[in-house]
Amino acid sequence: MCSFDYDLNLNSFSPTVFYVHKCKMLTDGTYHDHDFIELKYILSGKGQYIVDDVTYDVEAGDLIICNPGAKHQHILINPKEPTIEFVAGFTDFQFENMKPNSIELPDGSCILHTVADLKQEISKHCYAMIAEKESCQIGKYIMFKTHLMQMILSVIREISEVENPVQKGCNFESYNKSYAVNRIIHYLYENYENKISLDQIAHNMYLSPVYISKIFKEETGESPINYLIKIRLERAKDVLVIEDSGSIKNIANSVGYEDVYHFSKLFKKYYGISPLYYKKNAMRKNA
Numbered sequence: 001m002c003s004f005d006y007d008l009n010l011n012s013f014s015p016t017v018f019y020v021h022k023c024k025m026l027t028d029g030t031y032h033d034h035d036f037i038e039l040k041y042i043l044s045g046k047g048q049y050i051v052d053d054v055t056y057d058v059e060a061g062d063l064i065i066c067n068p069g070a071k072h073q074h075i076l077i078n079p080k081e082p083t084i085e086f087v088a089g090f091t092d093f094q095f096e097n098m099k100p101n102s103i104e105l106p107d108g109s110c111i112l113h114t115v116a117d118l119k120q121e122i123s124k125h126c127y128a129m130i131a132e133k134e135s136c137q138i139g140k141y142i143m144f145k146t147h148l149m150q151m152i153l154s155v156i157r158e159i160s161e162v163e164n165p166v167q168k169g170c171n172f173e174s175y176n177k178s179y180a181v182n183r184i185i186h187y188l189y190e191n192y193e194n195k196i197s198l199d200q201i202a203h204n205m206y207l208s209p210v211y212i213s214k215i216f217k218e219e220t221g222e223s224p225i226n227y228l229i230k231i232r233l234e235r236a237k238d239v240l241v242i243e244d245s246g247s248i249k250n251i252a253n254s255v256g257y258e259d260v261y262h263f264s265k266l267f268k269k270y271y272g273i274s275p276l277y278y279k280k281n282a283m284r285k286n287a
Contacts, residue, residue, distance in 0.1 A: 013093050013094075013095075013149070014092060014093065015090040015091065015092050015093045015145065015148060015149065015152075016090060016091050016092040017088065017089075017090045017141065017144045017145050017148060018036065018089040018090055018091070019087070019088065019089050020086070020087070020088045020089075020129045020130070020133060020144050020148070021086075021087055021130075021133065022043070022084065022085070022086050022087075022126075022130050023084070023085060023087060024082050024083075024084050025045075025047060025074050025076055025082050025083040025084075025085065026076070026079070026082050027076060028073065028074065028075050028076050029072075029073045029074035029075075030073060031050065031071055031072070031073040032071065032072070032073070033066070033068075033069055033070055033071045033072065034066070034068060034069075034089065035068050035069070036068055036089055036090060036091040036101060037065070037066065037067055037068060037089070037090060037091065037101050037102060037103065038066040038072075038087065038088070038089045039063060039064070039065060039066070039087070039088045039090075039103075039151075040063070040064040040066065040074075040085050040086070040087050041062075041063050041064075041085060041086045041087075041122055041123075041126050042058050042059060042060050042061065042062045042063075042064075042083060042084075042085050043060060043084045043085055043086055043123070043126065044060050044083070044084045045059070045060065045078070045081050045082055045083040045084055046058065046059040046060075046077060046078065046081070046083065047059075047074060047075060047076060047077055047078075047082075047083035048074075048075035048077055049064050049072060049073070049074055049075065049111075050071075050072065050073045050075060051064070051066065051070055051071070051072045051110045052070055052071055052072075052110075053071075053265055053269070055075075055259065055262050056109075056110075056111050058083070058111065061113065061114045061115065061119045062111055062112070062113055062114070063111070063112040063114060063122065063155065064110060064111055065103050065105065065110045065111075065112065066110065067099070067101070067102040067103065067104070067110070068099075068101055068102065070110065086126035086129070086130065088129070088148055090148060093152075095156065103152070103155065103156070105159055105210075105213070106159055106210055106213045106214050106217070107198060107209070107210075107213030107216075107217070107223040107224065107225065108213075108217075108222075108223045108225075108226065109198075109223065109225060112155065112158070112159070113198075113199055113209070114158075118154060118155075118158050121150075121151070121154045122151055122154060122155070125147040125148070125150055125151040125154075126151070128143075128147050129143070129144055129147050129148065132144060132147075158210070159210055177215045177218065177219060178219060180205065180207065180212075180215060181215060181216050181219040181220065183205065184201055184205065184212065184216060184224060185220075185227070187201065187204065188224070188227060188228050188231055189231060192228060192231045192232050192235060192255060192256055193254060193255055193256045194256060195256065196228060196256070198212065198213065198224060198225065201224060212224065228256075229266060229270075230270070232255040232256050232257070233255075233266065233267055233270050233271070235255050236251055236252070236254075236255045236263070236267065236275065237271075237278065239251050239254060239255070240275055240278055240279040240282060241279070241282040243283070245279070248260055248263075248264065248275050248276055248279070251263075251275065252264075252275075263275070264276075
């Protein structure tokens with residue numbers, strides 16, 4: 001059975017390409033946004049991206065989707081091995097059930113970790129566009145547009161494939177959705193203090209990341225990663241009220257966050273106050 005959740009027609013898919021280029025990230029980027037979509041595909045190396053105040057680790061094969069208005073910034077983590085990425089900015093398209101000029105992933109994130117055929121397909125189109133830019137031949141813009149459209153369609157097919165999961169070679173029908181989601185929730189509670197990624201959960205469950213995101217949101221109303229954030233922050237609240245709980249950095253580390261600044265921003269975003277203020281307030285009440 002085919003899925004038409006992300007279907008399109010010829011009138012809604014004729015993107016205007018603003019730019020395509022390859023760049024080596026030698027310094028941290030600036031925190032900014034655009035009124036059009038920007039795709040960033042990691043060709044080699046590792047780095048980090050901050051998108052709408054959430055930090056993501058990225059590496060070769062990852063596609064970062066910066067939809068219109070999404071603030072983003074590249075962070076350099078290894079000056080000796082800088083990230084090399086392909087970047088494309090474009091507009092004038094729309095898929096069914098998505099905002100105009102946007103590509104929305106089922107799990108609500110902005111990072112698509114590509115593997116196998118999709119990774120090869122996207123890389124092929126990125127390098128083809130880079131070659132076109134360097135050659136300066138007639139019809140360059142049309143070639144940019146053609147390769148970009150094929151690349152986008154490959155991504156849309158990948159994220160809509162959950163409706164036909166047999167193509168992945170697994171028998172998804174044997175899984176009861178509620179049972180699978182309950183297992184994921186149990187795993188999150190048991191391992192929240194460790195590094196957890198959607199790919200890791202998928203590997204442990206023998207399911208595709210996209211399928212897991214879909215059924216988890218259907219059952220709980222949110223993505224697995226957002227659910228994990230809530231578990232970690234609730235646990236942090238419990239620890240903060242303990243008198244000898246230690247520094248905010250130690251508490252952040254104990255619930256799975258190496259970056260205390262990122263932990264503090266998330267805590268304030270969810271609860272309206274900083275973890276330090278929450279801790280001090282709790283100490284005053286207990287005094």
